[in-house]
Amino acid sequence: MPCFEIISESENSSARSGILRTFHGNVETPFLMPVATKGAVKYVSHPDLKKFGIDCLISNAFINYLKPGLETIKKAGGLHKFISWDKSMFTDSGGFQLLSKNFVHHVNDKGVYFRNPFDKSVELITPEKAIQIQNSLGSDVAMCLDHLAPFGASRAEHIDALIRTIEWAQRCKSAHKNKNQLLFGITQGGTFLDLRKKAALAFDQMNFDGLAFGGLCIGEPASEMYKITSYSKKFVSKEKPIYLMGVGSPLEILELVSLGVDIFDSAYPTRMARHGKIFTHAGVLQIDRGTCKNSFASLDKNCECFVCKNHSRAYLHHLFKTHEQNGQMLLSYHNTFFMANLMKEIRLALKENRFEKYKKEFEKNYSNNLNNLNKR
Ligand SMILES: [Zn+2]
Incomplete structure (x- = not known):
């Protein structure tokens, strides 16, 4: 098979x-x-x-x-x-x-001479x-x-x-x-x-x-x-x-x-989360912005994840601004859920032969509201 x-x-x-x-x-x-x-x-x-x-x-x-x-x-x-x-x-x-100079010593036809980041020794990986x-x-x-x-x-x-x-x-x-x-x-x-x-x-x-x-x-x-x-x-x-x-x-x-x-x-979804950039159906929300400080709305009203069901932007803004690790965890949770859900929706739309329509709608919502989201 x-x-x-x-x-x-x-x-x-x-x-x-x-x-x-x-x-x-x-x-x-x-x-x-x-x-x-x-x-x-x-x-x-x-x-x-x-x-x-x-x-x-x-x-x-x-x-x-x-x-x-x-x-x-x-x-x-x-x-x-x-x-x-x-x-x-x-x-x-x-x-x-x-791509990282920290990892690579040099390359030749034999293979890559990697620099071990832990003890700095050089090893040939063929x-x-x-x-x-x-x-x-x-x-x-x-x-x-x-x-x-x-x-x-x-x-x-x-x-x-x-x-x-x-x-x-x-x-x-x-x-x-x-x-x-x-x-x-x-x-x-x-x-x-x-x-x-x-x-x-x-x-x-x-x-x-x-x-x-x-x-x-x-x-x-x-x-x-x-x-x-x-x-x-x-x-x-x-x-x-x-x-x-x-x-x-x-x-x-x-x-x-x-x-x-x-x-x-x-690694983009979790890296974005760690930088306070949150995926939503209306574009990327920056959790550190002043608009989030007193907003008791969820990160994304169309997201069904645990974080969106239980926590407000204000709380997550507070955790992020005070470098509380739990904040990093919750934001990474949401971004990873958001992408997993997007892939599920894409697969379903493909099976139901409506992918182009789904794509157009997603792009419209994601781009149209982008600028309004982060206004102070
Ligand atoms: Zn969510």
Whole structure:
């Protein structure tokens, strides 16, 4: 049985709903994975994530490999058992860490020379090693090691990174031995259409279980990200699940779903919450603004989460302003619930063949009221 099945397709766009089948269960697409880099989503518990209907997380293989280390995780019976998460889980290979000078010493054809942030030692992670680590962790979906060129890199740098990424993907495929684990490739190519075409064709031919468009959402304008996604998709088999790494905001997700993206991951909802930026159906509310100080309304009158049912903007404003950690927790809870609910609504709208209408209405409400929300 293929790991991905398309259930419904939009008549007016490339949007689709489907099922990704993994060792730890089925995940309905499109879905957004909360980011549990070290095995935990910041300020939101696993039981709460499950309550929100979240069936898949993403953790970081390289970080878990460094701490607590493979020995501890193996003793626990794998990463799922170690963190007590019995639903699906992706692991990222660490390629994204290439954007951080703190993590990367240098890169050559052998692999990435990572700097251990805990003891500053330098270690070579080859494509084979990245796969062995993920095989041992036992995640449901492993990601190939890729060479991600930073935003603003020259065409020559992107060509180098792409050639290396394709070669590494072949090495990852040969090294992958875990039959209970799917393997996704990651394309590169920056914002150069010809490189993106080359990447999509090469990866499609390698026949991975799914394909991620990497190197996007790292500083380029959203319009570029949409253009690259829509263009790259043309060269990829329709039956492959498409994953856009590092996205994102409600409006970006809606647009990318309409372009045919099935899987997202982002730390954005919880990071926004920690900065007091709250998703609502009427746009982003800034909880630190004076308008919230004496407002006894909920964060979002259309949200059914525990926080919106029980707490006022005034209370959450007070917790935020006084740096009370419970405030961070409650705001992260709401933002994560809001995104999980958005994904549920998107899937339902797709199944009922009314996605474009849903998208238009959501965008209208989200954008129209944005300016009124935060007036003092
Ligand atoms: Zn809420």
